[in-house]
Amino acid sequence: MLVNTDYLVVGAGATGLAFVDALAAAADVEVTLVDRQPAPGGHWLHAYPFLRLHTPSAYYGVNSLALGVDRIDQAGENAGYYERATGSEVREYFAEAAARLAQTGRVRLLTGHEHLGGGSNGEHVKDLSTGELHDVVVRRKIVDARYLETSIPATHARPFDVAPGARVIPVNDLPQTAGSAPSYAVLGAGKTAADACIWLLDNGVEPDRIRWIRPRDAWFYDRRHFQPLEQVGAIMEGLSLDAEAGASAASIDDLFERLEAAGRLVRIDPSRPATMYRGTMLSARELEAVRQIEDVVRLGRVRRIEAGRIVLERGETETGPDVLHVDCTALGLNNAPATAIFQPGRIVLQQVRFLSPTFNAALVGFVEASRDDDADKNRLCPPDPYPSTIEDWPRMMSRTWRTEGRWLSEPDVSAWVAASRLNLLQALPDHAAEPSVQSAVKRFLTHVNAAIERLKQFGEPSN
């Protein structure tokens, strides 16, 4: 079969869908969206049963469709904060978003189809159910919505060996397996490992039955600084703390000490140096819960699990055939190196504003629809790789701040950002008269340029 299309978008995860939604809203174009999975939604199709968004639903998803009803949770670890969708709610949401796009008649969604690359007759796309090859002739651009494809424990290649007799499960299997184990070893340092620990504690497992194998110690945001709408002042407050710390920091360690002292970032064990920074967050109640786990192994990454021992990068530790090892080791956010987002005949979706994946994809869709010159588009949307370590914070934040400054002098981009439900600061103008918001805005504006200058000393190029 020969298909003609303006855009071929590879990947119907959150970013592919957010891009198409914004592009189709702003331009009269035909789009073909392919994904090798049987449904849209990307990694959310394999979410572990107790996964929720870590950010509020209010600013996640595609621009044209609300996710959730902006409820403030009354109980549990998220009490007082905006609702966060469960994995199944996110999957249903993306299925609906994709169906609405298809109903426009301008978006063709081919799930169960894999993009194989370019050929002499166009792009090759394979129907995975029949094996049939389609040639797709692309009139405008191929959109790579998989450059930052997510890696999760349910689908990744396990980065360690497992000997016969050792019990190892991916985090997805924890609820169905948990009752059968007298003790647990949670493997991994990030948000998924923290979620697994919290799930065990919430389900009655005493802290001393949980061992946490943490190759690195991580920094987490305090979730209170990511609350939008009526609580948007908290986001502004968090951003002002970033700018203040950035403007005064003498070193990376000093920067993180300042962010910790200000309550912007937290680490599970304040007596231990933390080098990992992935941009994830915990609420105060979640932090309190995970701090109960005292048996922490810090010997680097796991190499091999045997019936009686775990071999790690820097040593080994005992284990037993009764211990259930829970694999939470996948990379999660993909921190692939930056490449130009707008290239000849190609768009490569990446982070632009820090930690706003669906906002960024939608912004790139809008800019593609409203501008002609790739150099101009790249000026407005420079790539800003996802962070992994504390050394990445200065580069990520100063790029974000410089890029946001460019949007301000472009009326169409500013208007789009101001109106977008994916913009976490969307409600800020409605709260501009509140003294706490005025103070946060003033402190941010006072310090942001000094922060950009100061952070250059930590290796950020000046372009």
Ligand SMILES: Cc1cc2nc3c(=O)[nH]c(=O)nc-3n(C[C@H](O)[C@H](O)[C@H](O)COP(=O)(O)OP(=O)(O)OC[C@H]3O[C@@H](n4cnc5c(N)ncnc54)[C@H](O)[C@@H]3O)c2cc1C
């Ligand atoms: C556990 C977890 C929780 C998260 N929570 C949040 C949150 O609360 N808030 C937030 O803002 N961000 C969150 N994120 C960040 C997350 O990365 C984004 O939200 C988003 O879901 C990533 O979507 P994506 O489209 O970039 O990637 P993916 O979801 O990985 O989708 C990529 C898609 O490309 C397809 N694909 C790849 N190659 C091909 C090919 N050759 N042909 C066809 N199809 C192909 C894959 O099948 C896949 O469906 C979370 C990430 C993880 C891992």
